[in-house]
Amino acid sequence: EPEVTQTPSHQVTQMGQEVILRCVPISNHLYFYWYRQILGQKVEFLVSFYNNEISEKSEIFDDQFSVERPDGSNFTLKIRSTKLEDSAMYFCASSVTGFGFNYGYTFGSGTRLTVV
Amino acid sequence: AQKITQTQPGMFVQEKEAVTLDCTYDTSDQSYGLFWYKQPSSGEMIFLIYQGSYDEQNATEGRYSLNFQKARKSANLVISASQLGDSAMYFCAMREGRDSGGSNYKLTFGKGTLLTVNP
Numbered sequence: 001e002p003e004v005t006q007t008p009s010h011q012v013t014q015m016g017q018e019v020i021l022r023c024v025p026i027s028n029h030l031y032f033y034w035y036r037q038i039l040g041q042k043v044e045f046l047v048s049f050y051n052n053e054i055s056e057k058s059e060i061f062d063d064q065f066s067v068e069r070p071d072g073s074n075f076t077l078k079i080r081s082t083k084l085e086d087s088a089m090y091f092c093a094s095s096v097t098g099f100g101f102n103y104g105y106t107f108g109s110g111t112r113l114t115v116v
Numbered sequence: 117a118q119k120i121t122q123t124q125p126g127m128f129v130q131e132k133e134a135v136t137l138d139c140t141y142d143t144s145d146q147s148y149g150l151f152w153y154k155q156p157s158s159g160e161m162i163f164l165i166y167q168g169s170y171d172e173q174n175a176t177e178g179r180y181s182l183n184f185q186k187a188r189k190s191a192n193l194v195i196s197a198s199q200l201g202d203s204a205m206y207f208c209a210m211r212e213g214r215d216s217g218g219s220n221y222k223l224t225f226g227k228g229t230l231l232t233v234n235p
Contacts, residue, residue, distance in 0.1 A: 035223075042207070042225045042228060043207060043209075044225070045222040048222055093161075104151065104163050104166055107162075108160075109160040
């Protein structure tokens with residue numbers, strides 16, 4: 001079964017450093033998403049991406065965050081200057097289409113980011 | 117107001133028994149979708165079951181069924197014949213909105229229910 005692949009699975013970074021989280025969505029999917037989950041809390045939407053541009057972003061997704069699809073297969077989330085409160089599990093997801101609700105999302109296994 | 121409410125922070129069930137995990141939702145849209153995901157301690161999000169707002173029948177996937185009561189805005193997950201491997205966090209999520217030229221539909225999650233299956 002096709003998978004969404006995320007790397008690395010765990011990253012530790014110093015506060016103020018830049019991090020890039022990487023995702024390879026399912027190849028025929030067109031819509032891409034990043035979510036985050038602070039330890040013990042619910043999963044929160046960060047951003048959605050379609051046709052090489054951001055479709056929607058949450059209030060969490062401030063100027064410190066950016067996304068891009070540099071080469072048609074990878075989908076990256078960059079945090080420019082990490083803060084302690086950025087420590088969380090970050091999930092990438094993709095879906096075939098936004099049309100019709102019978103298409104689910106496929107989530108990656110997540111990247112656990114720890115900012116120290 | 118919360119869009120997805122899961123009122124049970126934790127639930128316990130005996131192996132081989134059935135358990136119902138509650139989920140209520142709030143939306144003014146006519147078209148929406150409801151999802152349940154399982155998150156084991158390893159952290160990944162595993163899709164379990166989907167119910168569309170226009171689906172007349174309750175969704176079923178193996179041991180999972182969704183008790184969809186549209187008028188009450190509830191979408192409870194029923195797990196039959198619980199297994200030890202069912203011990204995990206379970207999240208209810210909703211996707212709202214109609215597509216209007218390329219817009220995407222984000223998922224809104226509830227806070228989750230931690231299910232523990234006892235031997």
